[in-house]
Structure formats: structure tokens, C-alpha cells
Amino acid sequence: MTANTALLQIHSSQTWKEQLQDAIRTPSALASAVGLTLEQLPYSKDADDSFSLLVPRAFAQRMEKGNAKDPLLRQVLAASGETLKVEGFNDDPVAETSLYADTPGVIRKYHGRALLIATGQCAVNCRYCFRRAYPYTDNVQSSKERLAAIDQLLEDSDIGELILSGGDPLLLTDAKLAAIAERLRQSDRQITLRIHTRLPIVIPDRVTDQLIDALRPKEQPVVVVVHSNHPAEIDNSTAQALSRLRSEGVTVLNQSVMLRGVNDSAEILGQLSDRLFAAGTMPYYIHMLDPVSGSAHFEVLESQARQILGQLAAMRPGYLVPKLAVEVPGASSKREIAPDYFE
Incomplete structure (x- = not known):
């Protein structure tokens, strides 16, 4: 051994x-x-x-x-x-504390959905995190406040999806997650629960029987968007956790960030897509780096990212090519960036 x-x-x-x-x-x-x-x-x-x-x-x-x-x-x-100070990089790169800060703990950027900051804690501190300077202490709610906020959001008939983010929402207890899921099931219309999390990647043992019972995905639409950037992140234990979610009726998607020195290669992204797909997870988005202070050494230029995605499109079928996207503060949706296709 x-x-x-x-x-x-x-x-x-x-x-x-x-x-x-x-x-x-x-x-x-x-x-x-x-x-x-x-x-x-x-x-x-x-x-x-x-x-x-x-x-x-x-x-x-x-x-x-x-x-x-x-x-x-x-x-x-x-x-x-x-530690480098770089022009264009700041503490609020997607304007979450200015454009979208009407209600503490609630972020409404796009039509038809709302995002709750479920917790300010993560299981891993990623150095490129766009919320590394986010004022969590002013925006994280108690369980009672969180459920009240959900009730208020559901009064808006346009809301069809509730997104739990953070921090990492799977750091909430199973009981707190169950209370949120139950609140959505009590609605007179179908509300999708979407959870953005890194936990099944960094601590795969978070996917437990108790978590599945709390979410009860076979009774309402549940989407889990995990975050992995490199194929080495998907080992056997991670693949088993992702497959378990999928087998229980959860739609499992992956989003990545284009990072210099990590995944700025069509070959690496292709391997990541292969491993994700084998574990029942679809490549969803690869984001351009949000320009948060302290992350400039990860930046990949858009022109290079377009070339990398064009190369990936020539190497893999379309369903294994994530959408290249960038978030523009104040825009009505993420902006998708067309790959630079090679003839």
C-alpha cells in the first residue's frame, strides 16, 4: 500500500x-x-x-x-x-454590490430567476473567485430570513427558478436544504431549484443519502451545476458522486473558468468534457475570467479563448463543447462568445 x-x-x-x-x-x-x-x-x-x-x-x-x-x-x-494591481480588475467585477443589491442576500440579474446567497463559506478557496471580496456579512440571511425571502420571490409570477449560490450552498445542513426545497414544492407552480456548488468536486463524500432525501429530485426539477476546471479534478470518487446525483434524477451540469496555466488548452478541455460526460455530467459553460482584484495572472485573452474553443469544436461533438461566455454587468443575459472556427 x-x-x-x-x-x-x-x-x-x-x-x-x-x-x-x-x-x-x-x-x-x-x-x-x-x-x-x-x-x-x-x-x-x-x-x-x-x-x-x-x-x-x-x-x-x-x-x-x-x-x-x-x-x-x-x-x-x-x-x-x-498582489499585483492591474487596471480593470476590482473587488466587484460583475457589479453585484451595486446593480443587483436591492435586497440583502438576493441577487436578481436575469428575467425569470432569482439567486440567493445561501452562505458566505466555501469548502475551497479558489484564487480566481469573483466573490472573494463580496460583503457576505451584510448579505447572508438566517434560515428564517431565507425562507421569508423565498416566499416573497414566489409572489412574482415571473420567477420559475431559484438559484442557490454563495459561498457554497451545499455547506448548508441537509435540514436547511430540505426546508428550501419543500418551500418550492409548496408553490402552486413548478419552480426549478438550481444549486451552484464545488463540493461534489472537492469533497465528493458530500453527496450522501441524506442530501438526496433533502432535495427529493424525483419530485421537482433539481439542477446541480458543479464547478471543475481540469480533468485531474475528476477522479473515481468524484465521478461516483456525480453519477449518483444523475441516477437520482438530478440534472448535473458543469461550468468552468478559462484560466491561464490551468485549462487554456483544447486538449485539456476535451479531456475534461470526456470525464464529465462519463460521469453523467454535461459541459455547460466555460466563462471568461471575471476581473476580480488579485486574479490578473489567470487571465486568458478573448481572442485566445475563441481559438481554443474553435479547436475543441473540431475535436469533440457539439454536446461536449461548453459555451464560451462572459458576464457583462447590467446586461440581460450572459454574452456568449462565438468560437474561432478552423476550416
Whole structure:
């Protein structure tokens, strides 16, 4: 038995909550997990102090040992590039605290749907997160306030979908998720529950019998949009969690962010689509980077992204090619960007 196998067995015996509590929170622990010294990594204490490091061990185990440029490591390491001040990058890149901030905890950008900030906490701190500076303390609601907000939203006959976001909404207890799902089922019209989450990717054990019972997806439409960026994120445990959701009647989609040094390659994106599809998950969107402060070192130019998607379209069938999109503050929908097709 290898050390990695033994470690995997130890953590698979933990509940998802125990795994969250045992997550890596120090740079030295992260360096050790990938078999390197801290001096071998482009770590920045200033970046860490601004946005603290948080990595579940189940996710760190998928990183290539000894590789300081591992694409999974790059997504979570507090790096020196974050300290650069770059024009056009700010703390509110999609104007969520200005254009869409009428009701605390509720964001209404697009017709027919509403988004609730279910929690301000995540299971992993992704360094490119567009809400890394979001004022969660002013916008996260109590359970009572959340249900009251849902009741108010459902009075609007245009609302056909409720989106839970955060933070990560699957950090809510099963009981709180069940209360939300039940509130929607009590409506006199069909309301889709959509959940945006990274948890089935970074801690696959979050997909439990209790979670499925809470959502009861065979009684109402439930869509889970997971977030993975690289094929190495989809190991056997992750694939099993995604397949489990799909087999229980959940529509499972994936969204990615185009990130320099992570997935700015048609070959990598093709492999990601293959692994997702094998696990019952459809590639949905690949977003251009939202220009949040501290993320400029991840930026891929739109012209390059268009070429990459054009190459991917020539390599895979259409259903395995995610839509390339960018969010424009104040627009009525996400703006889809046409690939640069090759003849």
C-alpha cells in the first residue's frame, strides 16, 4: 500500500464535515501535500493574509507530487501574482454590490430567476473567485430570513427558478436544504431549484443519502451545476458522486473558468468534457475570467479563448463543447462568445 493510498483510505472513512474540518489551511501543509518545500512554491503571505488558503485534502491528493506548476495547485495556492494591481480588475467585477443589491442576500440579474446567497463559506478557496471580496456579512440571511425571502420571490409570477449560490450552498445542513426545497414544492407552480456548488468536486463524500432525501429530485426539477476546471479534478470518487446525483434524477451540469496555466488548452478541455460526460455530467459553460482584484495572472485573452474553443469544436461533438461566455454587468443575459472556427 502506498502512502497516498493509505491517506485516501483514512479520509474516505471521515464524514464530509470531518474532511472539511481537516482541510489544509497553511502553506507548509499544502507544500507537504504535494511533496515540495514552501520555498519551491510561488507562495505569497500577503496574498494569503488577504484571502486565506483553504484546500480539502481530497482535492490536494489529486495534485501531481513534485510539480510546483500543477494546475490544481495553481487554483488554490496564495501566490505572488495576486498582489499585483492591474487596471480593470476590482473587488466587484460583475457589479453585484451595486446593480443587483436591492435586497440583502438576493441577487436578481436575469428575467425569470432569482439567486440567493445561501452562505458566505466555501469548502475551497479558489484564487480566481469573483466573490472573494463580496460583503457576505451584510448579505447572508438566517434560515428564517431565507425562507421569508423565498416566499416573497414566489409572489412574482415571473420567477420559475431559484438559484442557490454563495459561498457554497451545499455547506448548508441537509435540514436547511430540505426546508428550501419543500418551500418550492409548496408553490402552486413548478419552480426549478438550481444549486451552484464545488463540493461534489472537492469533497465528493458530500453527496450522501441524506442530501438526496433533502432535495427529493424525483419530485421537482433539481439542477446541480458543479464547478471543475481540469480533468485531474475528476477522479473515481468524484465521478461516483456525480453519477449518483444523475441516477437520482438530478440534472448535473458543469461550468468552468478559462484560466491561464490551468485549462487554456483544447486538449485539456476535451479531456475534461470526456470525464464529465462519463460521469453523467454535461459541459455547460466555460466563462471568461471575471476581473476580480488579485486574479490578473489567470487571465486568458478573448481572442485566445475563441481559438481554443474553435479547436475543441473540431475535436469533440457539439454536446461536449461548453459555451464560451462572459458576464457583462447590467446586461440581460450572459454574452456568449462565438468560437474561432478552423476550416
